Amino acid sequence: MVSDWQMVDEGWGRKAVDFATLNEPSNCREYVTLHQQLDVRDGDRLLDIACGAGLALELARARGASCAGIDASPRLVAVARDRVPDGDLHVGDMRALPWADGHFDVVTSFRGIWGTTPEVIAEVHRVLAPGGRLGLTVWGHVKRSPGFWALEPLTLAAPPQVRHQAEMVALGRPGAGEELLEAAGFVDVRRVDITFAWEFADPEHFARALAAVGPAFEAIQAVGEDAFIEHARSVAREHVREGLPLRAEIADVGYLARKPA
Numbered sequence: 001m002v003s004d005w006q007m008v009d010e011g012w013g014r015k016a017v018d019f020a021t022l023n024e025p026s027n028c029r030e031y032v033t034l035h036q037q038l039d040v041r042d043g044d045r046l047l048d049i050a051c052g053a054g055l056a057l058e059l060a061r062a063r064g065a066s067c068a069g070i071d072a073s074p075r076l077v078a079v080a081r082d083r084v085p086d087g088d089l090h091v092g093d094m095r096a097l098p099w100a101d102g103h104f105d106v107v108t109s110f111r112g113i114w115g116t117t118p119e120v121i122a123e124v125h126r127v128l129a130p131g132g133r134l135g136l137t138v139w140g141h142v143k144r145s146p147g148f149w150a151l152e153p154l155t156l157a158a159p160p161q162v163r164h165q166a167e168m169v170a171l172g173r174p175g176a177g178e179e180l181l182e183a184a185g186f187v188d189v190r191r192v193d194i195t196f197a198w199e200f201a202d203p204e205h206f207a208r209a210l211a212a213v214g215p216a217f218e219a220i221q222a223v224g225e226d227a228f229i230e231h232a233r234s235v236a237r238e239h240v241r242e243g244l245p246l247r248a249e250i251a252d253v254g255y256l257a258r259k260p261a
């Protein structure tokens, strides 16, 4: 039987190269900010959960960390392996991490653990060494964000899938992450605002980049690829600024915590 996580690649992996080159580079602001907050440094054994195409791992590697990652999408993990050849990279389910207890000094996850997957937090706690640091990000109040327009085309998905997206994002609500992490035994839990901005050359590039994310696949299943692309292009046209990139700033929440020593 095929498990639910094995279906993830259908959405996230189908345009892995577009995702890695057109979409993920904009996330670097978030990666750099969280690594800085966690003080990722030489010799840290770091795991990135739902590592996608591995850009965050490549940046952690540049800070001297020895890197491991897991993602459900084989096609994204293939890109991550290309970027971090000495990384310990696995295709798998984040709810069953293939590492021993206490194996890592740092665990990160960038919009990979959501309100719909709270059980992953117990796994994070298990694989962290005593005193280990956790940093994860989730969307904040996206509808109030100046860059909400860039996510709006994803709401073309069927209503149950749009509801599921809302349940995922619920982890960003004030108090939600703090409660989850403290209940799992983490201490020094802190919520921080993270800089997050996507930039694109023009509406055409934006539409192609957005079409590469998993939730876009759900929207494409509902309305078809051509209609999705045309909708995304027309939304973006309203935000074109002469001589500047298209820029979408989106509220992003970081949770920092520590496993007791």
Ligand SMILES: C[S@@+](CC[C@H](N)C(=O)[O-])C[C@H]1O[C@@H](n2cnc3c(N)ncnc32)[C@H](O)[C@@H]1O
Pocket (backbone or CB within 6 Å): 005, 008, 009, 012, 024, 027, 049, 050, 051, 052, 053, 056, 070, 071, 072, 073, 076, 092, 093, 094, 095, 109, 110, 111, 112
């Ligand atoms: C929003 S993307 C974030 C990817 C990456 N962290 C980034 O910053 O671009 C969510 C990721 O979660 C992965 N994913 C979804 N369900 C998963 C599961 N059960 N186990 C592992 N990875 C999963 C997807 O393949 C996708 O790469």
